Amino acid sequence: MSTNKAVALMADMVTFVKVVETGSFSEAARQLGATPSATSRSVARLEKALGIRLLQRSTRKLRLSDLGQEVFQRCSDVSSAAQSVMSISHQLSPEPQGLVRVSVPKAVGRALIHPHVADFLARYPKVDLLLRFEDRQLDLIDDEIDLAIRISDHPAPGLMGRPLISIDHLLCASPHYLATRGTPAQPQDLREHDCIYLGEEPGDARWKLQRQGKTVSVNVRGRYAVNHTGARLDAVLNHLGIGSLPYFTAKEALQQGRIVQVLPDWNFQSNYGGQAWVLYAPTRHLPPKLTAFIGFMAERLAKEPTLSERLRSTQAVAAQS
Template identity: 40%
Template structure:
């Protein structure tokens, strides 16, 4: 069997599995649906196993298909890396880049930059995943991710893109009705709007010099989406702990007021990460360098007061 035939069969299988559609896979591959189906049939015949279950309404992977797909995706990714290694010698940025970004941060600060990024690299195709959970980049076949906060996965290479300042804030109306806290301990008597994915649960830790205060907060709302909490704070429903990249404009406009400005929350950072030990493809380097330049000029990353 010719190697290019085997490659075409695997490419057809992966496309059908990812898109769950023969027609969509055929369009992606530039083939007819019947030609795409024949390639899958040839692959299944060669392997002696059914990889996909087909009905008139849906296409699903068999158990064997699920296992085979993982190996095929890894193999195709390795081929992409090999192509990228050659492209790197020629300074080319092209191919398909799979990137993962946090939902709030991505919408506010990655999406506005995408037209410039895509215009800068016209031969690059971008597959962008918005996700606040830490995906396994190797298992999910993600080339690069932007992450905020602590990094625990030793399999990842990290490059710091920017600082991430967090602070407490509330609407002037809320503070007029409920009073302005003068000490962190008073937060226990306020409605605190809480980000549910915060790693330390509903415990807020504030520092001033050598002094540390830990407060178990409670409030009327918790959410895994920072902008929803910011809207609740703007409406006067409580005190918010948030990042300056979310509430910076509201603070500058006076719609929110910083609470306990003499206290600070331990600083964190915004990182670009990619799997350790993999060749750093030009497309990944281009993504990281582009957003490094973009964020270095952003006012919302200053560690001084917003």
């Protein structure tokens, strides 16, 4: 049988499957939106093309012939394939729908992504979201992740991405601590203070500060190191020392005056700072559900205050006074 003839018979194959599944020409016709006579002609046309009898008909029921049983199995594959194609087409419809799986560093996910989840789900009622808070980098394919939010200077090789927000870090202390121990005037003064750092790697206790193209490195020490930003903030609030914090963790306490920035004229160069990117596998056709998540979070995070904006605001107030 030629390919063109086989293609022309595909509708008849699907009709044949429906007749066998329902056990009735009339019920098959009803489900297919056709007339019983048209459904009967469709099966007859398939029998004629194949040169075999597919169904044994009686007044009460239909029964497959021996060869009809084999043809039914093959035609069922055709029908299932057609349904699978339509399912893919449904997934690629313009309306975002389906599950979005996102990997994000713990602190960034909790402070910057999670607060916007309720509004995202409300805007896209057919989209489900799975957030995986992981500080280790997951592989998009092996770990079955659609999107990965990572802090980097640029997308990793082999991935595409969009920048979301700058992750700035700064040094902070409580007013009480500074009143007791003094306020550092230069980076080198940090050596005389209790400093609260991550403690995951030896380099975490080597703080780098930059100003006007000049970089100064200082080896700091302290009695407490912890790799959780919330815990470091608590330690600073409890007057344990000068802590390194991402701005999104420190901003509320800064606004309330419960902590203050240390060495505000210097830029603290953290190994964990940089641009937060949302990354995905290279593709010409990004599914609407992923486009929706990326666009929504980019829109929301664009409104988040950054450290540089805070510094400009502080400088403007100082200039007016």
